[in-house]
Amino acid sequence: MKQLVTKYNLPSIKQPASTGNLAKTVDLESEHKGLFKLYSKLVHPSSYLVNDYANSAAVENQKILQIHAQLYAHDSVSRICEELNIPYEVSKPYGKA
Structure with a gap:
């Protein structure tokens, strides 16, 4: 990654923006709030999938x-x-x- 940053003269970023901040920047904050919990629960292993599979599916x-x-x-x-x-x-x- 560091080589690509140097090769293309990109700015060095210590921490990327969160999805919440990106959504706010492009004026999609309400969509993000409405869908983020569902997406994150289905994408990341969680007790939701293990303990409540019927509802998650x-x-x-x-x-x-x-x-x-x-x-x-x-x-x-x-x-x-x-x-x-x-x-x-x-x-x-x-x-x-």
Whole structure:
């Protein structure tokens, strides 16, 4: 990492910003607060998964994760299309006129 910082003349950062601070910076603090607990409980090994597996594997949690995966995928594709200057007629979401 240090070699890459030197090679690309990047600033040296002692501690990266927390996800909460990043969310606040890009004005997504409310989304972060609403989803962070669920994501962190499912991503990191925790007693939630061990002691309450039925609730952690609930259909509601699955749907929340599926919906947000789709939202984030759409956002990523949209940003890529913008960056590559792809015309809206080509990149428009399916079903939109």
